[in-house]
Amino acid sequence: MITSSEPNIAAVTLPKITVPTHPLWPELTAARRRELRAEIKRLLQERDAVLVAHYYTSGDIQELAEETGGCVADSLEMARFAAAHPATTLVVAGVRFMGETSKILNNEKTVLMPAPTATCSLDEYCPAALFTAFCDRHPDHTVVVYANTSAAVKARADWMVTSGIALPVIRHLAAKGEKIIWAPDKHLGSYVAAASGADMILWPGTCVVHDEFRGEAMQRMRAAHPAAAVLVHPESPAEVVVQADVVGSTTAMIQAVRELPNKEFIVATDAGIFHKMRQLAPDKILMEAPAVGIGGDCQSCAHCPWMEMNSLTNLLEALRSGENEIQVASELAAKARRPIERMLDFARRMKG
Ligand code: SF4
Numbered sequence: 001m002i003t004s005s006e007p008n009i010a011a012v013t014l015p016k017i018t019v020p021t022h023p024l025w026p027e028l029t030a031a032r033r034r035e036l037r038a039e040i041k042r043l044l045q046e047r048d049a050v051l052v053a054h055y056y057t058s059g060d061i062q063e064l065a066e067e068t069g070g071c072v073a074d075s076l077e078m079a080r081f082a083a084a085h086p087a088t089t090l091v092v093a094g095v096r097f098m099g100e101t102s103k104i105l106n107n108e109k110t111v112l113m114p115a116p117t118a119t120c121s122l123d124e125y126c127p128a129a130l131f132t133a134f135c136d137r138h139p140d141h142t143v144v145v146y147a148n149t150s151a152a153v154k155a156r157a158d159w160m161v162t163s164g165i166a167l168p169v170i171r172h173l174a175a176k177g178e179k180i181i182w183a184p185d186k187h188l189g190s191y192v193a194a195a196s197g198a199d200m201i202l203w204p205g206t207c208v209v210h211d212e213f214r215g216e217a218m219q220r221m222r223a224a225h226p227a228a229a230v231l232v233h234p235e236s237p238a239e240v241v242v243q244a245d246v247v248g249s250t251t252a253m254i255q256a257v258r259e260l261p262n263k264e265f266i267v268a269t270d271a272g273i274f275h276k277m278r279q280l281a282p283d284k285i286l287m288e289a290p291a292v293g294i295g296g297d298c299q300s301c302a303h304c305p306w307m308e309m310n311s312l313t314n315l316l317e318a319l320r321s322g323e324n325e326i327q328v329a330s331e332l333a334a335k336a337r338r339p340i341e342r343m344l345d346f347a348r349r350m351k352g
Pocket residue numbers: 056095119120121122148207208209210270304305306307
């Protein structure tokens with residue numbers, strides 16, 4: 001049940017961040033794309049490498065991952081898959097924290113990224129020094145951080161969670177009477193605090209994609225499409241979340257498109273997810289949820305500019321050169337591994 005209590009936001013001043021403009025990749029001919037894909041497949045084999053891609057990367061990258069025995073998933077499944085796969089090299093198509101998480105869980109493996117400078121606004125809004133100092137001022141709180149954080153922030157945490165498992169973990173901690181510091185996404189934190197009744201202090205970070213979805217515009221869109229089911233990722237503002245038929249992780253949203261009887265869907269998350277939804281439910285009609293300034297001054301325009309930094313060209317280059325390797329110092333990795341393994345153990349017990 002969602003309660004209406006006001007979220008308790010941490011009184012900290014966030015750093016100013018720079019959101020890049022969407023990269024302008026040159027249009028590739030079909031023949032060139034085939035060439036690039038063939039060469040990437042060859043190099044994956046030659047390097048004993050597996051491609052692990054996020055749902056928000058391009059259709060080309062997602063298809064390659066699936067055709068070569070890799071995976072396309074949300075960050076929880078990416079971490080699980082990478083930990084279980086025997087390949088000696090992991091190629092992580094996504095943003096920096098995903099590569100770092102793979103390295104933390106697989107310190108003996110080589111982790112390459114097509115776009116290692118691709119970051120995430122949530123990660124940027126939560127610098128380790130500021131966060132650590134805040135946690136040190138609240139020693140009686142359990143520290144729960146979202147996956148979208150640096151290795152140094154994870155190392156300060158008791159738990160790491162992804163959107164798919166955040167609510168069960170917070171309910172588990174609330175049932176034990178624990179007070180919680182949640183970072184860095186205030187919207188997701190506010191959603192799980194309301195749904196669980198947990199005593200939480202929320203870090204005020206936001207995702208540049210989900211933070212731009214708007215409640216009033218959503219109301220108008222729902223009125224125009226009354227038969228559409230509304231799917232909302234909980235990194236979106238509460239004014240959007242309250243209008244959802246389904247609130248959930250990317251995986252839960254994909255499942256909803258497959259399983260709900262509706263023909264039309266309004267989808268409030270990164271538009272990259274449409275590729276997988278169309279693959280699995282080609283007869284459904286998918287519409288982007290309305291965001292602030294779409295077609296005008298939006299920053300993300302419903303697509304993450306950092307995720308978009310991954311391309312076939314830089315994926316091939318990473319494999320060819322072996323550069324863009326992600327490194328996490330082993331002492332830091334050992335500390336950051338504890339909250340991740342706690343989540344993975346919890347997920348296993350839940351499935352269990
Ligand atoms: S979509 Fe949002 S949460 Fe995901 S990587 Fe981009 S900025 Fe971060």
